[in-house]
Amino acid sequence: MRIIARGSDDHYVFTDVNQEEEVETAFWDIMDLEAVKKIVVGQRIDAIVNCAAYTNVDAAESNEKLVEKLNAGAPENLAKAMKEINGLLIQISTDYVFGKETYNIPCKKDQKGTPTGVYGMTKLRGEQKIIAVGCKHMIIRTAWLYSEFGKNFCKTMMNLTATKPRLNVVFDQVGTPTYAYDLAKAIEIVLHDYATDMACDIYGKSGIYHYSNGGVCSWFDFTKMIAEYNGMAACDVQPCHSDEFPTP
Numbered sequence: 306m307r308i309i310a311r312g313s314d315d316h317y318v319f320t321d322v323n324q325e326e327e328v329e330t331a332f333w334d335i336m337d338l339e340a341v342k343k344i345v346v347g348q349r350i351d352a353i354v355n356c357a358a359y360t361n362v363d364a365a366e367s368n369e370k371l372v373e374k375l376n377a378g379a380p381e382n383l384a385k386a387m388k389e390i391n392g393l394l395i396q397i398s399t400d401y402v403f404g405k406e407t408y409n410i411p412c413k414k415d416q417k418g419t420p421t422g423v424y425g426m427t428k429l430r431g432e433q434k435i436i437a438v439g440c441k442h443m444i445i446r447t448a449w450l451y452s453e454f455g456k457n458f459c460k461t462m463m464n465l466t467a468t469k470p471r472l473n474v475v476f477d478q479v480g481t482p483t484y485a486y487d488l489a490k491a492i493e494i495v496l497h498d499y500a501t502d503m504a505c506d507i508y509g510k511s512g513i514y515h516y517s518n519g520g521v522c523s524w525f526d527f528t529k530m531i532a533e534y535n536g537m538a539a540c541d542v543q544p545c546h547s548d549e550f551p552t553p
């Protein structure tokens with residue numbers, strides 16, 4: 306979003322709980338409802354894109370209270386603040402809301418899921434709370450994000466295939482790797498349309514949307530492609546089953 310904001314006529318305010326190097330940041334803890342309301346009004350915010358979440362899926366299993374507060378309570382706070390000013394909340398959600406059901410076709414927006422972990426359950430509750438508050442909203446479920454920034458699978462595998470002679474990677478989980486820039490670009494289009502015509506009520510439809518790039522692969526296939534693309538084909542990447550990597 307930061308790269309996209311640079312070329313945009315719209316004014317973006319980036320917020321976080323911690324300072325990131327060389328990034329202009331307004332400090333804003335979205336778990337604090339009063340602080341949220343104050344900033345929304347004080348900075349005359351028209352739309353919020355909520356990317357903040359507790360995203361460590363394994364650690365979430367032993368931190369349920371905090372995860373609930375950040376993944377479900379905070380989106381509710383943002384929704385309440387936006388409801389008061391009739392603003393738009395764009396919430397980034399996840400395929401984890403679908404849980405462990407086996408599916409080998411793209412998930413439908415109204416497909417019922419049974420999230421099995423704390424992360425997925427709290428992200429689903431976040432969606433439900435936004436809908437219950439009833440502000441203008443767009444809940445965008447995405448999956449398998451990667452980019453040149455932060456920590457992500459693609460960067461980890463670039464590093465591992467460059468430094469290890471052999472690697473086992475699971476092939477029994479499939480998904481659609483999605484470039485974060487493409488998602489950000491899609492969000493920019495929504496924001497731009499919204500800024501141009503705030504009465505349009507985001508095409509007349511608050512609701513849940515699914516966004517990913519095209520295609521499908523396993524983590525194993527993705528790793529092979531990452532290695533090849535980065536000239537690390539010498540690393541011997543082998544497929545394995547998920548149960549070889551037990552996680553909480």
Ligand SMILES: NC(=O)c1ccc[n+]([C@@H]2O[C@H](COP(=O)([O-])OP(=O)(O)OC[C@H]3O[C@@H](n4cnc5c(N)ncnc54)[C@H](OP(=O)(O)O)[C@@H]3O)[C@@H](O)[C@H]2O)c1
Binds near residue numbers: 400
């Ligand atoms: N990564 C994926 O593959 C993926 C897939 C589907 C959906 N998503 C969703 O996409 C969004 C972004 O994911 P990500 O992978 O970019 O996660 P991330 O790198 O963990 O980013 C989450 C951000 O939230 C911030 N944050 C934590 N507590 C906060 C608070 N109380 N108030 C304000 N900000 C707070 C974090 O700050 P600090 O870093 O300073 O703690 C961090 O900058 C999340 O909603 C996630 O559920 C991600």
